[in-house]
Amino acid sequence: MITPVDRPSPARPATLARGAACLAVAALALAGCGAPGGEGGDDGTITWMAMLHTPSTPDADGPVQAALEEHTGQDFEMQWVPAASKEEKVNAALASGDLADIVSLTETESTSVRSALKSGAFWDVEPYLADYPNLSEIDPEIIDAARIDGTLYGVPLQQFKARYGVLVRQDWLDALGLDVPHTIDDLTKVAHAFTHDDPDGDGKDDTTGFVDRAESFHFGFNSLAGYFGAGNVFDVDDAGRVTPAFASDAFKEAMEWYRGVYEDGGVNQEFITLQKSNQQDAIAQGKGGIVVTGLFEAKNYAALAESADPETPMEWALVNDMTYDGRPHRIISDTGGGMGGWLAIPKTEVQDEAQLKKVLAFIDKLMDEKAYTLMTDGVEGTHYSVDDDVVTITDQTAWEQEVQPYASSRPSENAFLRESATAYVDEANEKMTEQAPDAVLNPAQTLTSEAFDRQWSTLEEKANDAYNKYLSGQIEMPEYEAIIDGLGGQGLDTITEELTAAYQAANG
Template sequence: MTKNWKRLLIVTLCATALLAACSGGKEKEAAAGGTYDENAAAEISWLNILHTASPPTDTITNKLQENTNTTIKFSWIPDASKEERINTSLASDSLADMVTLTMMENSSVRNALKSGMFWEVEDYLDDYPNLKEISAEMRASASIEGKLYGVPFQKDLARNGVVIRQDWLDKLGLDVPTTTDELMAVAKAFTLDDPDGNGKADTTGFVDRSDLIYGAFKTLGSYMGVPNKWAVDKSGKMTPEFDTEAYVETMDYMKELYDNSFINKDFAVTAKTDQQQNFAQGKAGIYVGALFDSKNLLNMAKDIQDGMELVLVNNITSTGKEEDRAIWAGNNGIGGLLSFPKSEVKDEAELKRILKFVDDLMTEESYALMTYGVEDVHYTVDDDRAATITDTPLWQQEVQPFASSRPNETGFEIHDADPLKQEADRLIAENAEFAVMNPAYALESETNTAQGSELEKIVTDATYKYILGEIKLADFEKAIENWKSSGGQTIITEYEAAYKELNK
């Protein structure tokens, strides 16, 4: 990609006649590009990920440019092809001033970050009012070997929970479940007791998809006490989540659902879009995933299941004890990095101007633009700062593509007027108190970087096969040993060494 940066407005320099009088410190600062005009107009290119079918029109881009005094040049990469495109861009060094990196476990990404290709930004963040609010914990989690190679995308710590048909609970005289046993009982009733009243055996309790992380399995695992990818004890010993009793208990729970048809039989090959459509069409009454999906599920059900009422649940445990509440934190609240390649951002002055731009993207005004759009065009807002989308097709075309580009998604005054979304936001915020972090997220293992995805497939395949009844527990345990002998034990050793080094 051709570098596209207009020089910042001229930094004040000592006149030639006075050059000899400039202090050595000032000379050093100028040489390093240390001074810059934060109000200078700038043109900034951004290699970004697109999660919608088509890129946005210029409406929101133009508003953001006005607010940030920049010209923004987007290069959009479709989410479905991001791995190939990002890997190619990294290998060919055809990047942009800003690069959205979301695949933090990808070997090409990690190697590029560690190679020195991108600027370290830790020392600059506190110079900006919004960037300085990024917590020390988040900075540490987003770092690699103690170095922060970009601005972390800040997301809610723990977004997942259970969405249940309240109208079906009411029809069958059931209470909202608070334990995994009660949830199983609801799944059984939703499967066998005709909750939709049509006289047909055409419903299941759960509807799930082919995803052990963002589907039902990992959230149910949290309720069972499964660690978030890794557990570490006081001595620094690391244990992968799948080598715990709680993981086996979660597989057994899913197997019971599957054996009794309390979950869709094709869950292991079901896509998320099909999962949500099936729920909206009244084929199941329990959905496990991001709590904010509930608003979309209800909207999808209009004119299909008009009597649908939903309840959101985030306080399920296997024991019924409040002290056992837990929910996994997705990537420790980090959605990736906004990184700045040195091949494009030539000096410190350019870096500082771009960081000023990112800081401007984290204001209330920019967040509102990238989330709801232009007031009285895409949405209206009441005195409580509750926003209602008034032109959904226009919003989908012009605003929705920016949702994944917001550097920060939390802590803003403006909020969704929809009561279900407000309840989801409330429960997600509450989840933070019970969030279980991944202690290895910021640790480095060369073997995991090189082989982690390949090795993970061993465990994923064995997990599905166990749930589907294709293998026994002894076979699953053999798969774990295969994982260890194929490189997993080396990953454990490397993570333990990295953990001890970081915490010595």
């Protein structure tokens, strides 16, 4: 089985206020997504606004699309939104109302997304799930995690509860005589060695430890901070008070450690501006040997490296048990506790129950094993072969172009795991399953705060900027703390008060 490329969740988008010009651009970019008044579109075609995590879109007349339409008995049109610009385009589409019959909403903490969901613009699907064989079997814990104020505003995207871990170049460890690190102290030593001890043996000072990217605050570092004891977006103290994780002592302790690694050269110095595709290129080119990301990415990095240099294979150690200072293992859930967002159905496009049931039937069929296989492995004989129930990708290029884009849109990413001949796939699946009991969830995920919906994205971006300035040495910790303290008067105090009240009401 091939698992998908990294689709981060939960993410924190940019602010909604982008002005009329942005909405005009979005209207042009997403024109035709919706077909108001039609039954799944005027021509009977269901439209689906989905996130694209690959360099190019698959052919709409390609083998995967055709096979999915045959299996579901439904024509559908994918309206791809590039992941790099998804926050802007989805926010603008929500503001303008220019939507599709199905909208993949993967930004679970987005103020604009949550406001749109609670506004009544999307169908409450929970009353209908029992009527469908697959939808009725969704894990109740995931349903709970997907509700907002008790209402389910879309079919939850089902994922592993925690996918992140630490990937370390095994071949570099071997070259330097180092063991696989399982503690932060050992990881620090490995980062230093990868930076200063020529792990690739080329005699040049051209490697680093960590390869991080611009979303460090939200993903890579966020996961590292969890090992120190920081919460997932928010913490809850012994008194039941909800506070932002980025203000906690554990988060700041992790920042101080990571800055030390950065100053030693153990983190790529340009990470603040490095986009995900460039991060992947840097890893494939052997510029660094540690990545904090989804454990399934090991196979993708190995494949990229093989394409770049078939003569020099890349080997990875997948670490899912990193700890710090003897503290219990904790792993920040990157999927909202197994809920990676919603397949939301807007009432402007799907205007009555008959249309709604048609769309839900389509989603239900996508949860069949046949559809899962098509969106994961592709078409047998074209993209993969099966021998003794072991899946082998036979045409990597065709798979990347024609199958991989669909993988991140599967309603469930782990419904039908099968043994794979592709390196690291089975190991990643096993380790993601293994660490689920240690997943740290966002305690405020299902709570409501009007101040959060209005202001959180803006405030969090300010905290993100302060994090970047601290890591790069532009400010010191007292200045970081002053910036965070200053957010209290800008709305953060109100958010914490409202979430605290909601949390205490929900928990007795």
